[in-house]
Every structure is written in structure tokens, then in C-alpha cells.
Amino acid sequence: MKMTDPVQLPSSQPLVLAELADSTRAAAEAFISAGTAANTVRSYRSALTYWSAWLRLRYGHVLGDAPLPATVAVQFVLDHLARPLADGTWAHLLPPAIDVALVTARVKGGLGALAFNTVSHRLSVLGKWHRLNGWANPCEEPALKTLLRDARKAQSRQGVTVRKKTAIVLEPLQALLATCTDGVRGVRDRALLLLAWSGGGRRRSEVVGLQVGDVRQLDVDTWLYALGTTKTDTGGVHREKPLRGPAAQALAAWLVAAPADSGPLFRRLYKGDKVGTTALSADQVARIVQRRAQLAGLDGDWAAHSLRSGFITEAGRQGVPLGEVMAMTEHRSVTTVMGYFQAGSLLDSRASQLLGPTPIASEAAPEPAAGSKGTSVFCASAMTNAGD
Template sequence: MNVLDITDQLFLVNETPLELHVLAENAQEAAAAFIAAGTAANTVRSYRSALTYWSAWLQLRYGQALGDGPLPAAVAIQFVLEHLARPLEDGTWAHLLPPGVDAALVTARVKAKLGPLAFNTVSHRLAVLGKWHRINEWDNPTEASALKTLLREARKAQSRQGVNVRKKSAIVLEPLQALLATCNDGVRGIRDRALLLLAWSGGGRRRSEVVGLQLSDVRQLDVDTWLYALGATKTDTGGVRRERPLRGPAAQALSAWLGA
């Protein structure tokens, strides 16, 4: 294949040539800015909370600060064993976190209360630790097969003892009707009714999606139909605006609110 040579047409510039296999410092900063801007605020807060906990626990247990270097899989396994409760033969539960360390974490306000953590919390802390290692291009301790096996068996053990992984339940009709019954005819009540029905009738919208809507995101299609547009969401970060229809009581409630 012939390659067009335009070297003689390029003006010389007073710039130091980049290294092929090393990302320039300003490019690293730009990449970090893109990642930060593309991460939801709630996610950033949860990451910060998890990393703060890791830092405190590492300092108390190993005398090491988070960020000194990659952590071995043994540390992640120790974390699980110290924070997940395991059933004993006498029917009681135990975890390996020393009481003094537990109390210190609570006193430092990085832990809400004494005792083991929920399985979901431990899983989230491990996921954040894994992301931290990937960002730093370190070997990821959370990918160790021994850790994955431990988590799988720990979850089974807790399930056999009746401890189920908690998941947030979506609101159903009866609680929605109870909430709507509290909405009066004042401006605030009209607003709350519109928000509740929009979230419900719009296909189960998240709170952040509903409260993030602006007046420019909704438009009336006809007397009985409104359209509302969503941009980036938690599960769709592409940012492409998609219009969804709103009809019936939800459309009527939105009309009442905007006309109040």
C-alpha cells in the first residue's frame, strides 16, 4: 500500500516530541477529568466513602496507607473474614474484626455501628478496591480465585441461615395510593402529586432522574399527552435524549402543576 508522504509540507514546531509508549502528563490529567466528569455524583460519594474505610482499616490492621502500592489477595480475603459474620455450631454468629479496631472505626465515623457488615456492603467495598487498583494499573486482588470462592461460599452459608441479600423493592400500587392521599390542593401538594405520578407512570423512574428534570425537558403533545426527555441516567450514560410519553392521571397532574 502506498503511503502519502507529506513530511516536507509540515511546518516545524517548537514542541518536544512525545514518547510512543508513555502518556503525556497533561493527557493523563485530561483523561482523569473525563472520567471524573462522566461519573455520577452519588457514585463518587460512594467510592470516596469506601476508600476512606479501606484507608482507615489498612492503617489500623497493617500500619499501611491506601495508595502505597497494590494490595495482595490475602489482604482482601482478610477483609472479608473480618467483616462478614459466619454462623457457628451453637447457632451464634462471629466475625474476626478485633473489638478494639471495630470501636476505633466507629469512633472515627467511618463505620456506622459495631459489628459485621452486610454482604452487599462488603461486596461494594471490594468492587471499589478493584477499581482503585485498575485505575493505578496494579494487579487486582479482587480477581483472585480464592477470594471469589470465599465470597460465593459465604453467601451460601448466610443464605442457609436465613440471611438474605437485601435489595431495594420498587414501590407498588398500594403505597403509591397512600402517598397520593397525602397530597393536598396546595401548590406543594399539586407538585408532589405530579412528581409521584411521573415517576410511577414513566416506567419506574429513579428519584435522581425525576428531580433532575427541567421545564425544557417536558413538552405537551396534545391535551392528554405530555412528552418528557431523559438524558444520561445511571444505566444509560450515553447522554442521548430520549422522549417518553406521559398520559392519563400523570399527564393531568403535570398539567395541573405547570398551570398552578
């Protein structure tokens, strides 16, 4: 497929998603056959649907049986990333008629530029789709990498930052747990929060995928739970992870409150604290975190990923060796986990306390000592990145 200059289709020609389905489905099936986790496949399918829609409107093509040239990937970036102009305004190259068509077709949430992370994710999906097909990856072109790097710098200079989720380190975790006093719901939420956090910073898909048969008790203070297929391990071989102390006790309490021989470990609750048989959804895990944070009166941008980033940050803070942390989280990339880990370890580093204890600024507003694990550490933890 040869593509040169973008061609805008007439706005009167509507985008019919049914016409995109075959190519998108075929592309998604390639990920499935490669053993990609189900949640990741859904994310990839959404990105590929967007690529098909944009290509159809921009060039009159959809994803097909041929690789895309690097110029198309460059055009995608220019169409979707806003750049600052000399007069202080921002602009991007996506024609308004195409923007409206994408929103109307419900493949785009709203008019305007996309976030940097969204564009990066869609380029990553396109690159993986090419690799699975044995094609040259257009996203590896030096010109595209330079463009992305310069775009990130330009946005950073203008104060546009990557949105980051607040990490749940020890203090906010304790605050969340303190709200879990509302009957069976509180018992369930406490067990879920502690398993997800203490059990290695589990992803929400991993938490809701756990079955009753995946957990077993060793003693009063020790349980093991087994992970199967995950985002980073698609082999399906079960690996057991430990739950100790409060986490083990919380899990035991939940299984007493909601006994079951099989089925999902964490289930939905209905009126009157009746425990259902249906597993919680991944979105419900996020809502549990957000609800508990609201009840605790905590400010921040909370999500299910806050448990994962918080576990790693707290591990760095307490000096746990990186290898032990990665054995629990099952991160494959040291680069990914180091952003969290270093943020935590530097909070109590001697290098951050070379001047000694911070002097009191005024009698009315005393400052905590440097290295204190109180509110100042909690605020600093909010800077951790949500990259996984």
C-alpha cells in the same frame, strides 16, 4: 506494597481522617474523570474512605499508587462478614480496637459486622478502582469469589436475608396517590410519584436533577421529559421519555401550581405552601415516598427505589415485553432487571395457577382467587430485590 499477616496498630494511635484525604480524593477523581455519575461518585468516595481507614489500622497503609493483593481483599471479607459458630453465636475477625477506631473516626456507623450487601459494594468499588488504574483486580480471584459465595450460603442457612425494599406496584401506587390531597404539596408529590413511576422507574437522582426546560407538552395527555447524564449513561446526550395519561396530567397540574420558566422541576415547599427555588434533594424523594406510604397505612420497607422496582415488577405483571421495559428504565444489565421482571410476570402466570382458583379455607377468612391483583399480589411484590 507487600502485605502478609495483618498488623494491628496500637489503639492509642488515633485515626486522623485528614491523613486519608489525599489518597481518597485522588481515587474519587479517577471515577469522576471516567464519567461516573455524581451520586455514584459520592458512594464510591465513602467506600474508598473506609478502605483507606481499614488499611491504615490493619496494615499501616492507605490506598496508594500500587494494587492490593487478593489476600487483603480476603482479609477484608473475614474481618467484616459474620459467620455462624458451632455454639450458635456469630463471629468476625475485625479486632475490637480497630472496630472502635473506625466508629470513632465516623467512617463506620456502629460496632460489629457489616451487611453482606455493604461488603459486596465495597469490594466492587475496590475492583473498579483497580480497573481504572490498569491493575489486576484482586476481587476477581477465585478464592475470594468462593469465600463470598460460601458466606452468603452460610448466612442464608441461618436465616440472614438480604434486605429488600417493598416494590410499589399498581395497588400501593394508587394508595399513595390517594393521599395527595393536601394542597400544593399534594399536587407536587402526585406529579413526582407519577413521573418517577410511569416515566420508567426513575432513580431519585434523576428525578431531582430534572429542570423545567427538560419537559415539553405534545398534547393534553402526552408530555416528554429529557434525561441527561445518569448512572448508566454518562455521555450527557439527552434522551426523551414519554409521560402519558394521569402522569402527564399531574405534571401539567404541578406546572400550573408552581409556574417557572427555568430551574429545578421539583422544588422545595415552605410554610404556607410557598414554592421555593431550590431543588428537592435525593433524600427528600425517599421521605416523600415514606410519608405517603404512612398516610396510606401501608406496611412495608419503602424507599425511593420502591418506585423503580415497582415499575419493573408491574410491567412484568402486565406482560410488557422486557425490551420495552429496559428502553424506559435504561438498565444495561438484563440480569439486574430480570429479578424484578420475573417476580411480576410469575404472579399472573398460568404456571402458578395449575390447580385453578384457590378454594375458600373457611367462611370467616376467604382466600382471594389465585392471580388476583389485590392484597395478595401486593404482598408478593415485597419480595422484589433492590439491586440497582
